[in-house]
Amino acid sequence: MYLEHFGLREMPFSLTPDTDFFYRYGAWQEALDVLIVALRGGEGFIKISGEVGTGKTLLCRKLLASIGEDEFVTAWLPNPCLTPAALRMALADELGIRYPRNQGQHRLLTRINEALIDINASGRRVVVLLDEAQALPGDTLEALRLLTNLETEKSKLLQVVLFGQPELDERLARPGLRQLRQRIGFSHRLRTIDRDGLPGYLAHRLRVAGYHGKPLFLTQVQAALFAASHGVPRLINILAHKSLMAAFGRGLSTVDGDCVALACRDTEGVMAPSGFLARCIRQCRLVGVPA
Numbered sequence: 001m002y003l004e005h006f007g008l009r010e011m012p013f014s015l016t017p018d019t020d021f022f023y024r025y026g027a028w029q030e031a032l033d034v035l036i037v038a039l040r041g042g043e044g045f046i047k048i049s050g051e052v053g054t055g056k057t058l059l060c061r062k063l064l065a066s067i068g069e070d071e072f073v074t075a076w077l078p079n080p081c082l083t084p085a086a087l088r089m090a091l092a093d094e095l096g097i098r099y100p101r102n103q104g105q106h107r108l109l110t111r112i113n114e115a116l117i118d119i120n121a122s123g124r125r126v127v128v129l130l131d132e133a134q135a136l137p138g139d140t141l142e143a144l145r146l147l148t149n150l151e152t153e154k155s156k157l158l159q160v161v162l163f164g165q166p167e168l169d170e171r172l173a174r175p176g177l178r179q180l181r182q183r184i185g186f187s188h189r190l191r192t193i194d195r196d197g198l199p200g201y202l203a204h205r206l207r208v209a210g211y212h213g214k215p216l217f218l219t220q221v222q223a224a225l226f227a228a229s230h231g232v233p234r235l236i237n238i239l240a241h242k243s244l245m246a247a248f249g250r251g252l253s254t255v256d257g258d259c260v261a262l263a264c265r266d267t268e269g270v271m272a273p274s275g276f277l278a279r280c281i282r283q284c285r286l287v288g289v290p291a
Helices: 026-040 056-066 084-094 105-121 138-147 166-172 175-182 195-208 219-229 233-249 257-265 274-286
Strands: 045-049 072-077 125-130 158-164 184-189
Touching: 026 045, 026 056, 026 158, 026 184, 045 056, 045 166, 056 072, 056 125, 056 158, 072 084, 084 105, 084 138, 105 125, 125 138, 138 158, 138 175, 158 166, 166 175, 175 184, 195 219, 195 233, 219 233, 219 257, 233 257
Parallel strands: 045 158, 045 184, 072 125, 125 158
Antiparallel strands: none
């Protein structure tokens, strides 16, 4: 596509949660620091919430890559549609526990407990990471809480990190989940990228993708991109990718305001402030950005 045209090694704005593209800025760096400190401090439950497209899955992957195997054994459960029995089976699978598929739940829980004790005795901790946690059934959340009851006299045998949309906060506010809510030692809310962070975000992803030339998104173009995306990382990626495609199609060496406008029109659900976006495009032309 446009890789050779712009001198790129790979797609800079892919939606795949590649940890090489993790942007150490603002809420993301804060969240990663909170997670690592909380896990090393032995917290039983940690919660990370954020709107759709704010980078929760990428943060989860970055956490997995950041905590050492000498400290933690990790179990990543990306599928939230689990019954309590399926949750225990998925955890057993992640911990490498061999068991008959017709194993009774009581016996399976005993084997999980034994495995957790052995791992703890080796000086490591088990961390369960659940993505899209807002979709976990209520009885599965309760089963998860009961799993964290497994502990020694000095430490928890199981630590849990919940990644979810704001609906997760709403669910945990219900009276029936107050026991789980009270066990959450640390929580963090991911925010969108602010205007000051956008230039660094774009430059970082382009640099990781192999770009070393002059800026592809000049100041007024960035303003148009920010107005259209409202700082949501997923939308920034989609619009930046389509803007580069438009620039390539027109033979441009940089992205102009018209490219951003084309990207917006091609993206379902983008409601850019038309007046502001139009002003940005006009200003792009006034400062000499190719039209």
